[in-house]
Amino acid sequence: MENEEMYQLLIKMKEGDEQAFHTMYDATFQDVYRTVSFLVDHKQDREDVMNEIYMQMWTSLANYDTNRPFQFWLHGLVIRQVQRFRVKSWRRFRIVERIRAFSHEESYLDEHTALMDGTNQMISQSIRKLTDKQRTVIIFRFYHDYTLEEIATLLDIPLGTVKSRYHAGLQALRKYLGNLPLERMEKINDY
Amino acid sequence: MTIERKIREHLHEEAETMECPPAISKRIEQSYSHYLQRKRSEITMKKRLIGGIVAAAILIPTAAFAAPVVIDMLTRAPMTSEQVKLDEAGKATLEKLYSAFPETKSFEIIDASYLGDPNDSTKKVQLSIVLQENGGTGKKITLHTNGITDEIQDLTQENWEPKEKPLITLPDQEIKGKVDQLIDKLYGNIKDYEVAMEQMDNPNQKTFILNYTKKGSGGEGYQVFVQGNSISLAPVDFEPSNAEVEGYFSRDGKPDYYADNFLNDEKLFALLKMSPTELKEELAKGKSVVEIAASKNISKQQVIDVIARTQAEGQLQDGKNKVTISDDLLKQMMKEVEPKVVHIIEHKTETKW
Numbered sequence: 001m002e003n004e005e006m007y008q009l010l011i012k013m014k015e016g017d018e019q020a021f022h023t024m025y026d027a028t029f030q031d032v033y034r035t036v037s038f039l040v041d042h043k044q045d046r047e048d049v050m051n052e053i054y055m056q057m058w059t060s061l062a063n064y065d066t067n068r069p070f071q072f073w074l075h076g077l078v079i080r081q082v083q084r085f086r087v088k089s090w091r092r093f094r095i096v097e098r099i100r101a102f103s104h105e106e107s108y109l110d111e112h113t114a115l116m117d118g119t120n121q122m123i124s125q126s127i128r129k130l131t132d133k134q135r136t137v138i139i140f141r142f143y144h145d146y147t148l149e150e151i152a153t154l155l156d157i158p159l160g161t162v163k164s165r166y167h168a169g170l171q172a173l174r175k176y177l178g179n180l181p182l183e184r185m186e187k188i189n190d191y
Numbered sequence: 192m193t194i195e196r197k198i199r200e201h202l203h204e205e206a207e208t209m210e211c212p213p214a215i216s217k218r219i220e221q222s223y224s225h226y227l228q229r230k231r232s233e234i235t236m237k238k239r240l241i242g243g244i245v246a247a248a249i250l251i252p253t254a255a256f257a258a259p260v261v262i263d264m265l266t267r268a269p270m271t272s273e274q275v276k277l278d279e280a281g282k283a284t285l286e287k288l289y290s291a292f293p294e295t296k297s298f299e300i301i302d303a304s305y306l307g308d309p310n311d312s313t314k315k316v317q318l319s320i321v322l323q324e325n326g327g328t329g330k331k332i333t334l335h336t337n338g339i340t341d342e343i344q345d346l347t348q349e350n351w352e353p354k355e356k357p358l359i360t361l362p363d364q365e366i367k368g369k370v371d372q373l374i375d376k377l378y379g380n381i382k383d384y385e386v387a388m389e390q391m392d393n394p395n396q397k398t399f400i401l402n403y404t405k406k407g408s409g410g411e412g413y414q415v416f417v418q419g420n421s422i423s424l425a426p427v428d429f430e431p432s433n434a435e436v437e438g439y440f441s442r443d444g445k446p447d448y449y450a451d452n453f454l455n456d457e458k459l460f461a462l463l464k465m466s467p468t469e470l471k472e473e474l475a476k477g478k479s480v481v482e483i484a485a486s487k488n489i490s491k492q493q494v495i496d497v498i499a500r501t502q503a504e505g506q507l508q509d510g511k512n513k514v515t516i517s518d519d520l521l522k523q524m525m526k527e528v529e530p531k532v533v534h535i536i537e538h539k540t541e542t543k544w
Binding site: 013016018021025029030033034037038043046047050051054055058120123124127138139142143145170173174177178 | 194195197198199201202203204205206209211212214215216218219220222223224226227230231
């Protein structure tokens with residue numbers, strides 16, 4: 001959808017037009033959900049983050065920069081909410097410590113990943129083993145095809161930092177994926 | 192195949208298999224309708240507020256309150272915390288706050304802005320400062336100070352109670368005690384005031400309204416709302432009404448003062464070529480102001496302009512003191528108040544607001 005059109009829609013939605021809300025939601029929820037799912041592992045957490053993101057749409061419309069594409073603004077919201085959530089979850093992690101650590105392991109087994117074949121499952125898990133920072137860069141680079149410069153703006157960090165996270169992320173993925181012989185890969189997926 | 196390509200293909204493939212659970216969509220939809228309700232209840236809130244005033248006004252039925260309708264302007268000029276500390280009104284406000292609540296000295300000014308001429312901070316109608324505690328329960332206090340008289344016009348105190356036990360869950364007497372304390376510290380002489388506490392019929396959120404009236408006065412005092420973990424407080428002036436007519440509309444057979452503030456406007460009477468009494472009679476027949484105007488070949492926009500200008504200019508003065516601002520800015524303020532004006536001039540008596 002055109003940027004201008006999206007912006008008008010957002011304004012209408014903020015003013016209380018339910019139709020506008022539905023149009024906006026339908027146009028965006030798949031993309032938002034998928035992005036969030038790549039970045040957040042837990043199902044319940046995804047729901048919370050999604051909800052926060054949409055609530056931001058009507059509370060922080062004032063920050064909308066009409067010179068930038070709508071997608072860019074939307075992904076900015078996504079990133080900020082995911083980051084906010086991580087800060088929170090880190091605190092929670094400290095409280096529940098080990099117990100939480102176990103349930104974290106389990107969450108790798110998502111319903112949809114269970115249906116994928118071995119290699120794909122491998123990639124999927126490897127991406128989840130990246131640090132949060134590397135993972136964000138990798139997802140926005142390869143899923144949304146942003147340039148590294150754009151990612152730097154989105155994350156509000158220097159380009160150099162993005163580059164180093166990007167390379168470290170790729171390096172790690174290579175290690176996880178490249179060095180595994182095929183047989184071993186299958187064995188792992190056997191459990 | 193390069194690893195980059197593999198990852199890209201994989202991510203897109205994986206994305207295709209991800210379906211957003213309907214539960215999420217439902218929840219977001221609910222959040223939105225919550226937001227709508229709150230947005231709408233802001234109007235109801237004002238209405239209730241007038242209801243509260245009417246209840247208090249039984250004591251002194253011949254006068255009306257001059258409830259300030261603060262116009263939200265897009266052009267609030269931001270200020271840094273240094274600017275606030277150098278600003279006269281800012282200094283005065285902070286001093287008041289610090290002496291009332293010494294602990295707030297350690298709070299950080301997290302937001303500040305003023306309403307007025309963005310190019311000249313001496314021409315301001317209202318100064319707003321938000322302070323928040325670092326750590327603790329995140330106590331937060333929002334102050335709106337009259338830029339002309341340096342009086343604190345409106346104050347919101349949040350998170351003074353622990354999150355697990357928000358203010359509203361306390362027994363009524365304790366809530367009242369907390370509000371008493373707040374007024375006493377900030378404005379003093381709480382003993383001179385009588386208070387009426389009432390729970391509002393707001394189905395979404397438990398809300399109390401407390402009307403403090405100074406004993407023996409015409410009715411000046413404070414109006415306080417308690418909701419969730421916050422107290423909002425505003426001093427209310429009481430001006431003996433010189434209006435000929437009150438309660439232009441009625442609701443359930445009782446006079447409804449809600450619109451008086453907008454309709455008691457000399458310029459409006461002049462535009463309509465009607466006396467206030469005539470206007471009230473016409474409204475009682477079930478016509479809206481717009482319809483009355485139309486019957487005299489006066490457009491809706493003309494009516495809006497007249498009322499909006501009076502309201503906007505009203506914001507810029509306090510008694511004899513006045514702030515002058517540019518025409519452009521005044522127009523902008525008029526634009527802001529327009530929706531409220533439209534709401535009133537399209538209203539028909541005995542219908543829901």
